[in-house]
Amino acid sequence: MVTVEPTSYADTLEARAALCCEVIRSAGQLVLKGFQGEQTRSFSMKGPQDFLTATDAASEAHIRSMIGAYFPGDSFFGEEEGGSIGARVWVVDPVDGTANFARGIPHFCISIAYVENGRTEIGAIFNPALDELYFARRGEGATRNGLPIRVANTLRFDAASVEVGWSTRVANSVYLEVIQSLLEMGANVRRAGSGALALAYVADGRSDGYIEMHMNSWDCLAGLLLVSEAGGEVCPFFTIGSLREGGPVLAAAAGVAAGVSKASHIPLASSQNSEERQTTMA
Ligand code: LIP
Numbered sequence: 001m002v003t004v005e006p007t008s009y010a011d012t013l014e015a016r017a018a019l020c021c022e023v024i025r026s027a028g029q030l031v032l033k034g035f036q037g038e039q040t041r042s043f044s045m046k047g048p049q050d051f052l053t054a055t056d057a058a059s060e061a062h063i064r065s066m067i068g069a070y071f072p073g074d075s076f077f078g079e080e081e082g083g084s085i086g087a088r089v090w091v092v093d094p095v096d097g098t099a100n101f102a103r104g105i106p107h108f109c110i111s112i113a114y115v116e117n118g119r120t121e122i123g124a125i126f127n128p129a130l131d132e133l134y135f136a137r138r139g140e141g142a143t144r145n146g147l148p149i150r151v152a153n154t155l156r157f158d159a160a161s162v163e164v165g166w167s168t169r170v171a172n173s174v175y176l177e178v179i180q181s182l183l184e185m186g187a188n189v190r191r192a193g194s195g196a197l198a199l200a201y202v203a204d205g206r207s208d209g210y211i212e213m214h215m216n217s218w219d220c221l222a223g224l225l226l227v228s229e230a231g232g233e234v235c236p237f238f239t240i241g242s243l244r245e246g247g248p249v250l251a252a253a254a255g256v257a258a259g260v261s262k263a264s265h266i267p268l269a270s271s272q273n274s275e276e277r278q279t280t281m282a
Contacts, residue, residue, distance in 0.1 A: 009070045013121055016071065016114050017137055020124050023066045027059045027110050028128030031095055034058065035106070035129065043102040048168050051098040056080055059094035059110060074114075077243070079218045085243055089115050093218040096125075097194025106130070111196035113221035118238060123222030123229075125200045134200040134226055142203050142229040151232035152205035155255040158186035162260060163198045165212030165249070166191060174213050181263035187256075195249070199223020202251045203230035209252035209260040216246040224251060228269075233257035236269040 009015035034040035034055030043051045060080045067076060067090050075086035079093045090112065095101055097108030106129035114122035125134040134149075136142040142149050154160050162182050166175055182189050190207070192198060196219050198210045203226035212220075217237075224234045234251045241247010250257075250266040261268050 011071075013116075013137070016074075017122050017135075019067065019070055020112055020114060020122050021133070021135060023063055024110050024112050024124045024126045025133065026066070027063050027094065028126045028133075030062055031055055031059050031101075031108070031110060032128040035101060035104075035108075041102055041104070043098070049099070050168075051102045052080075053095070053098060053102055055101070056095045056098055060092060063090075063092050063094060063110075063112065077218065079216065087117055089243070091115060091218050091221050091243065093196060093216075096196040096219055097192075100193045105193070107192055107197060108194055109197045109200070111218065111222045113217075113225065115221065115243065120221050120225045123225035125196050125222050125226065127197060132200075134203065134222075136203075136222075136226045136229040138225060138229070140229070142226045144200075144204055149204045149230050151202060151227065151230050151253040152208050153255060154208045154253050156186075157182075157256060157259055160186075160208040160253075160256050161188045161190060162209040162211065162252075162256075163190050163192060163201070163207055165195045165198060165210065165215065167212075167214065170213040178211060178213070178264050182260075185259055185263060195219045196223050199249075199251050200226055202232055202253065203227045205230075205253070208256050210249065211260060211264045211266065212249045213264070213266075214246055215249040217241075217243045220246075220249045224249070227251040233261075233268050233270055235261075235266050236272050239272065240267065 043053045060078045075089040076083040093111040101108040109127045123136045201207045248266045252260040
């Protein structure tokens with residue numbers, strides 16, 4: 001386990017944000033070491049197309065113990081060992097893109113979100129292979145390695161790249177329909193195997209949208225915050241899904257968001273809010 005110099009943290013959001021950056025970077029060292037060592041990269045299967053390595057477990061244990069040491073009253077919900085969900089909860093994917101990690105492809109990350117009273121306050125995604133740390137706090141914008149990022153200003157589907165995530169949790173026919181609609185609209189459809197990094201890339205303007213018909217909360221909460229803080233549009237995840245069960249995920253640059261929503265039948269939070277406003281006003 002990577003050792004980190006003990007620091008003391010006050011019981012504030014600022015302190016949690018600082019801890020989040022410290023812990024995701026130290027977990028990154030551990031994950032990168034695992035990636036470079038053949039043995040820790042060898043994998044077993046949790047289910048069809050669902051990979052597990054020793055590094056997933058080690059990274060989660062490291063993150064859990066650091067957060068528990070500084071904020072023992074917060075709850076923790078991780079991909080590998082689960083946990084509890086309280087009013088203050090850390091939602092953690094210790095390695096997202098495990099299939100890439102296991103097969104030597106340096107496109108994977110660690111994803112950490114902090115949710116307070118049902119709202120994501122902090123989100124961080126770190127790819128240690130590229131030393132890229134994405135970070136956002138609600139209302140304060142999104143950054144990569146400390147520099148502000150924005151979604152792309154793409155307006156046309158014939159210039160847009162949209163990533164579609166896939167897992168065995170949803171029937172292939174549903175994916176094929178979504179992909180067909182996107183292709184008919186003229187989009188370039190891609191899949192790179194890490195849903196969390198895909199969301200960070202939308203926030204960073206590297207792609208124009210991400211859709212996945214079902215994602216777990218540890219894969220998507222940090223990324224959804226990043227995209228909305230970078231000026232993009234996202235789905236109302238806590239309305240159409242839940243922290244425990246997950247749900248459909250959509251995130252897109254503002255100029256193509258309506259089309260991405262139409263192709264996937266996943267609503268945008270903004271259109272839901274305006275429908276609510278219209279209902280209230282009527
Ligand atoms: C996986 C993702 C993948 C996504 C799946 C899955 P894991 O996470 O990153 O891209 O489509 O829903 O959750 O297993 O690598 O942590």
